[in-house]
Amino acid sequence: METLISSGIVLLLLFAFLGFGAWVFVSLGLxxxxxxxxxxGMPPLRIGSIAANIFYRYASSWELAAIPMFIWMGEIIFRTDISSRLFRGLSPFVDYIPGRLLHTNVLGCTMFAAVSGSSPATTATVGKITTAELSARGYSQSISLGSLAGAGSLGLLIPPSIVMIVYGILAEQSISRLFAAGLLPGIMISALYSGYIMIRSKLDPSLVPSDRPNHTLADFGKALLNLAPLVLLMGVVLGSIYTGIATPSEAAAVGVVASIIISVFIGQFSVRLLAETLMGALRTSTMVCSILITAALMSTAMGYLHIPANVANAIAQLNPSPWALLLLLSVFYLGLGFILDGNSIVVMSLPIALPLAQQAGFDPVWFGIYLVLMVEMAQVTPPVGFNLFVLQGISGQPIGYVARAALPFFFLMLLGVVILALFPQIALWLPNLLYG
Known part of the structure; x- marks a missing residue:
């Protein structure tokens, strides 16, 4: 009962501050x-000490250095014509599919997730590239923002993934196996998103513009050339990671250097471009990191209130069957997603949840992918859905509008979890093939 009361008070306070129009990071901090x-009843000096330690930990986190670097890389892509090349490159391949260029959100996020490892970075970068283009071409802003919110979370699932690294360290599991396990589920979620876009577009043709250009074989050749810079960038970043030359954070810096070199080769580099991309990356990174730090402070407060641990212990005392345990854990994680960020969900719940899952017979690598999918859903659930905040900042739309737009993609992720539970080999086949 005490946990229920504390959770209710926290949610009421959060909705109250957000309802009064306070900035998100201010609301979380308050x-x-x-x-x-x-x-x-903690004294203010003690709270200040906790906040200072959290700020220092995040400010000195090498893993989180990937976020501003990948956002800077996205700014360079956005402010050169690489972004328009992306649309010109993808257009011939998706113009004959229902939904047409709406699929560029899903494909763009899937491609960028393979070089990012961060959901906020993927959402912010691809959102900056596609939102304005789709709006200018007459596509529905609602389904555009919704697909970005959902597909942006693929930065957590498609390797390299920062959350997977955190899970692998805490669960003492091979990060290479986790990376391999996340690939096919990531493609599956992407396919669900694209399938939904196709169905929605068939049912409501007003979501996409009516004009449809005819493409020749020469158009497809030009499209491949237009895609070459981004594909080359993906190859450089992924190659630096999988050859062992760079860590994901170091690969972010490699990506920035590579994007600058590409901008030189296409004749668009300038000092002004460098200054504008730095300022753009600074603004977006400040928005993302300020929310991240205050969310960590809120997560710490939840830890002091023992809310996650008490709920997990209550589940353990029920002694459920494996499927009942999975259902209870799913409800538990969905609840945590309303008040905690993804990394905090993993760190605070795993010491109790993982032993329960292993005792019930779930493979720890599979459970890691399941947990990442649940964390992905936390990215699109208000009031602490990072992807929603990022898209709110990019689009200027109210958080409620963005959340409603993302709701169908939340349910698609839930469907993905059900499919993964019914067919665990979707996650386990590739790591078993590669690593035995």
Whole structure:
């Protein structure tokens, strides 16, 4: 009962601050402060010390250095004509599919997820590239933002993934096996998104513009040339990771250098471009990181209130069957997704949830992919859905509008979890093939 009351107070405070129009990071910080000071009676100096430690930990985190670097790489792509080349390159291949260029959100996020490892970075980068283009071409903003919110979360699932690295370290599992396990589920989720876009577009043709150009074989050849810079960038970043030359964070810097070199070769590099991309990356990174840090403070407050641990312990005491346990854990993680960020969900729940899953007979590598999918859903659930905040900042639309647009893709992720539970080999086949 105490946990239920504490959770209710925290949610009420968060909705109240957001309802009064406070900035997201301010709302999260105030809720954390109120939780620690009012509910727990912690003195302000102690709270300040906790906040300072969290700020220092995140500011000095080498893994999180990938976020601003990948966003900078996205700014370079966005401010050169590589972004328009992406549309020109994908257009002939998707113009004959229902939904047409709406699929570029899914394909773009899938491709960028393979070089990012971060959901906010994927959402922010691809969102900057596609949102304006789709709007200018007359596509529905609702389904455009919704598909970006859902597909942007693929940065957590398609390797390399920062959350997978965190899980692998905590669960003492091979990160290489986890990376391999995430590939096919990531493609499956992408296919679900594209399938939904096709069905919606068939049912409601007004979602896409009516004009449809005819493409020749020469158009497809030009399309491949237009895609070459982005494909080359993917090859450089992924190659640096999988050959062992660079870590994911170092690969982000490699990507920035490669994108600058590409901009030189296509004749679009300038000092002005460098300054504009740096300022754009600074603004977006500040938005993402300020939310990330205050969400970590709020997560710490939740830890002091023992909300995640108490709920997990309550599940353990029920002694459920494997399928009942999976259902309870799913409800548990969906609940955590309303108030915690993805990394905090993994760190705070795993010491209890993983032993329960292993005792029930679930493979720890499979459970890692399942957990990442649940964390992906947390990225698109208000009030602490990072992808929603990122898209709110990019589009200027209210958070409620973005959340409603993302709702169908949330349910598609839930369907993906069900499919993964019914057919676990989707995640386990590739790591077993590669690593035995």
């Amino acid at each position: 809720v954390a402060f109120c939780s620690l000071s009012i509910i727990l």
